[in-house]
Amino acid sequence: MPEGDTIFRTATRLRPCLVGHAIEAARARDPSFPAGTLVGRSFAAVEARGKHLLMHLDDGRTIHSHLGMHGSWHWYPPGEPWQKDRRLAALVLEVPGSVCVCFSPKVLKLLSSDQLRRHPQLAQLGPDLLAERVDDAEVLRRFRVHDRTPIGEAVMNQSIVAGIGNVYKSEILFLTRTNPLTTVGQLSDERVLSIAHTARQWLAKNLSGYPRRTRSALDGQRLWVYGRSGKACFVCGQRIQLQRQGDLGRTTYWCPGCQGS
Numbered sequence: 001m002p003e004g005d006t007i008f009r010t011a012t013r014l015r016p017c018l019v020g021h022a023i024e025a026a027r028a029r030d031p032s033f034p035a036g037t038l039v040g041r042s043f044a045a046v047e048a049r050g051k052h053l054l055m056h057l058d059d060g061r062t063i064h065s066h067l068g069m070h071g072s073w074h075w076y077p078p079g080e081p082w083q084k085d086r087r088l089a090a091l092v093l094e095v096p097g098s099v100c101v102c103f104s105p106k107v108l109k110l111l112s113s114d115q116l117r118r119h120p121q122l123a124q125l126g127p128d129l130l131a132e133r134v135d136d137a138e139v140l141r142r143f144r145v146h147d148r149t150p151i152g153e154a155v156m157n158q159s160i161v162a163g164i165g166n167v168y169k170s171e172i173l174f175l176t177r178t179n180p181l182t183t184v185g186q187l188s189d190e191r192v193l194s195i196a197h198t199a200r201q202w203l204a205k206n207l208s209g210y211p212r213r214t215r216s217a218l219d220g221q222r223l224w225v226y227g228r229s230g231k232a233c234f235v236c237g238q239r240i241q242l243q244r245q246g247d248l249g250r251t252t253y254w255c256p257g258c259q260g261s
């Protein structure tokens with residue numbers, strides 16, 4: 001599942017393929033996406049903002065993608081077979097030396113500079129946990145606006161902090177021994193910041209490797225609680241629980257022994 005670390009890594013890998021290169025061919029599955037107008041343009045920058053990927057063109061427009069639960073960007077040398085079904089390709093960009101393909105995105109839009117600036121989700125994004133510097137006071141201020149919200153929902157709210165998805169949510173709350181149903185208002189400033197710092201630390205650690213892990217034990221188990229409903233907690237042996245949270249009913253995995261209070 002693409003979270004902040006995946007998007008950051010995707011931007012890092014796509015950047016040398018795209019920046020400074022002109023688009024030789026572009027095809028979009030959605031006929032309303034003006035792929036033809038991309039030909040001849042080149043890329044000025046590739047940027048990750050939380051879970052959003054922004055590819056800035058030299059004419060001020062930006063290709064904005066959000067990969068949702070199942071999307072991905074792939075890049076191949078020309079002529080190399082693709083690892084996914086061609087029918088799932090939403091956008092294909094051919095540049096010298098590479099073919100970049102966006103499969104199954106949740107969002108794929110071409111934005112003008114005005115639309116980018118006013119974009120409701122992008123404009124509201126909280127501090128990106130993978131940015132070089134993160135302002136703790138700003139992180140805290142944004143969490144405190146949501147004092148009545150359970151922390152398991154708040155950490156996923158990208159207008160508070162950007163980058164945490166469903167896997168990190170469960171893992172970070174376990175690592176900081178936080179009950180996901182506790183409201184933000186019940187947590188001290190130190191606890192809230194320790195959750196943000198722990199998330200930042202693990203997002204950054206996972207930039208260099210895949211698959212994602214939050215455990216370094218050598219038993220082959222990469223995650224503490226995510227996807228382990230009904231299994232024994234590695235720390236206390238109690239059964240990991242599954243809880244649905246928020247309007248979207250996103251799954252939170254947690255240990256009642258370690259995260260009871």
Ligand SMILES: [Zn+2]
Pocket residue numbers: 233234235236237238255256257258259
């Ligand atoms: Zn436990």
